[in-house]
Every structure is written in structure tokens, then in C-alpha cells.
Amino acid sequence: MELGLSGKTALITGGSRGxxxxxxxxxxxxxxxxxxAARTAKDLEAAKATxxxxxxxxxxxxxxxxxxSETMTQLAAAVPELDILVNNAxxxxxxxxxxxxxxxxxxxxxxxxxxxxxxTRAVFTRMKARRKGVIINVLGAAxxxxxxxxxxxxxxxxxxxxxxxxxxxxxxxxxIRVVGVNPGLIATDRMKDMMSAxxxxxxxxAGRWRELIGDRPxxxxxxxxxxxxxxxxxASDRASYVSGTIVTVDGGGTTRAKGV
Numbered sequence: 001m002e003l004g005l006s007g008k009t010a011l012i013t014g015g016s017r018g019x020x021x022x023x024x025x026x027x028x029x030x031x032x033x034x035x036x037a038a039r040t041a042k043d044l045e046a047a048k049a050t051x052x053x054x055x056x057x058x059x060x061x062x063x064x065x066x067x068x069s070e071t072m073t074q075l076a077a078a079v080p081e082l083d084i085l086v087n088n089a090x091x092x093x094x095x096x097x098x099x100x101x102x103x104x105x106x107x108x109x110x111x112x113x114x115x116x117x118x119x120t121r122a123v124f125t126r127m128k129a130r131r132k133g134v135i136i137n138v139l140g141a142a143x144x145x146x147x148x149x150x151x152x153x154x155x156x157x158x159x160x161x162x163x164x165x166x167x168x169x170x171x172x173x174x175x176i177r178v179v180g181v182n183p184g185l186i187a188t189d190r191m192k193d194m195m196s197a198x199x200x201x202x203x204x205x206a207g208r209w210r211e212l213i214g215d216r217p218x219x220x221x222x223x224x225x226x227x228x229x230x231x232x233x234x235a236s237d238r239a240s241y242v243s244g245t246i247v248t249v250d251g252g253g254t255t256r257a258k259g260v
Contacts, residue, residue, distance in 0.1 A: 003233070005027065009083050013037045013115070015044070020086070021047050023232070024036055026231070028051050034058065035082075039066065077122075085133070087120065109152070128174045134234070134235050136179055138227070165246070166244075179246070184221075186224055187224070
């Protein structure tokens with residue numbers, strides 16, 4: 001299927017690892033010029049090397065702390081002719097209300113919750129002037145099925161789902177689409193870190209995290225590439241009538257957990 005993405009420009013936050021890197025590779029395969037943002041310059045350089053080995057697209061790197069509003073303002077200004085924004089950065093820790101102190105909670109929300117909102121605000125204004133653009137927020141299935149053991153992440157994801165739906169319902173008046181993607185349990189380094197922390201707390205041994213995966217759909221976690229393929233389709237004109245909605249990529253895990 002021809003997606004018509006060649007020659008477009010995309011900015012991906014958290015683009016050096018995991019789902020963000022998978023999205024970058026998928027878009028690069030379609031001929032998209034890339035701007036990758038992440039905290040660590042070394043990780044960004046490694047991501048660029050991986051992409052340019054396989055795809056002859058331009059890759060521009062932006063290292064900085066996405067938890068600071070001024071960083072997001074500068075990032076938006078650095079890519080004025082932007083067609084696609086993929087908000088993906090953010091790592092909210094596992095923990096109950098009593099586990100997470102206020103400073104840790106706020107630090108995580110500054111990067112993911114407010115990071116998404118601040119960058120979207122800056123980019124949205126520029127996209128309105130051009131009357132075109134796509135904003136894709138990579139969130140998390142915990143926003144649909146909140147748990148007390150991941151309370152900070154569940155709450156942030158639920159808030160960003162509402163943010164995506166509200167903005168995406170009105171953005172079409174300006175030629176802009178805003179959509180969300182909710183990955184379930186995906187086999188990234190972050191997933192392993194989260195499951196290891198849970199295994200340490202529940203089983204007393206971080207190395208036993210695989211025992212907690214349980215009865216997953218298709219008997220496995222999802223792969224980053226499976227999420228990236230959905231993001232790539234949503235970024236294309238093939239999804240031109242999709243806005244203000246959330247696409248869940250979890251193998252049916254969310255509804256399975258509800259007993260549906």
C-alpha cells in the first residue's frame with residue numbers, strides 16, 4: 001500500500017530507543033525526513049547510525065530535557081516546516097500512591113504529561129498557519145485500564161487520552177489530525193525495567209520478571225515494530241478521516257482483562 005509519506009518531515013520525541021526508534025525506522029523506510037529528540041546525545045547518535053545504514057533519509061538530532069517547557073518551545077522552533085509530530089518520550093515509574101513521593105511523581109509528569117502538552121501547543125500553532133499536519137500521541141493502555149500499582153502512569157495516560165480526543169475533535173477545523181496510540185505490554189527495555197521492578201517487589205527477585213507476564217495475548221508481549229506500523233499508517237493520508245480517537249495496540253489485552 002502506497003502511504004504517500006515520502007518527502008514529509010517528522011519529529012519524534014523519545015526517538016532514540018524502543019517504540020520511538022521503531023517509529024523512526026518505519027517512517028524512514030517510507031522516505032520521511034526525521035528529527036529525533038531525546039535526552040542523551042549518545043543514544044541519538046546510535047539511533048541515527050542505525051537508520052542511515054538502511055535508509056537514505058536526512059536525520060537531524062535534538063538532545064535536551066523534554067521535561068522543561070523551554071526545551072519544547074525551542075524544539076518546535078527548530079522544525080518550522082513540520083508535517084508529523086510523534087509525542088513518545090516519557091517514562092513514568094511503577095508504584096502505588098504511597099510508593100511515589102511527590103517529587104518523583106511531578107518529575108515524571110513534567111516529561112510525559114506536560115512534555116506532550118507543551119510540544120503539541122507549540123507545534124499546533126505552526127500547523128494551523130499551514131492548515132495541515134498530523135499529531136500522534138503514543139500513550140499507554142493503562143489509561144484505559146488504570147491500576148493502583150501504576151497509578152501515576154495510569155492517571156497521566158488517561159489525561160492524555162482526554163487531551164488527544166478533545167483536541168483531535170476540533171483540530172480538523174484547521175486541517176490537522178490528532179490521534180493517540182495506546183500500546184500494551186511491548187518488549188522494550190522500559191518494559192523489562194518495569195517488570196523487573198515489579199518482580200523485585202512481588203517475588204523478591206528482579207530476574208524473575210518473565211513469570212509476571214502471565215497469559216498474554218498470542219502468548220507474548222508485543223513488538224515495537226507492531227506499534228510503529230500503526231503509527232506510520234495513522235501518519236499517512238490513508239488515515240485521512242481519523243482524528244480525535246485512540247487506537248489500542250495490545251493484542252486485545254485490555255478487553256481480555258475485563259473478561260470480554
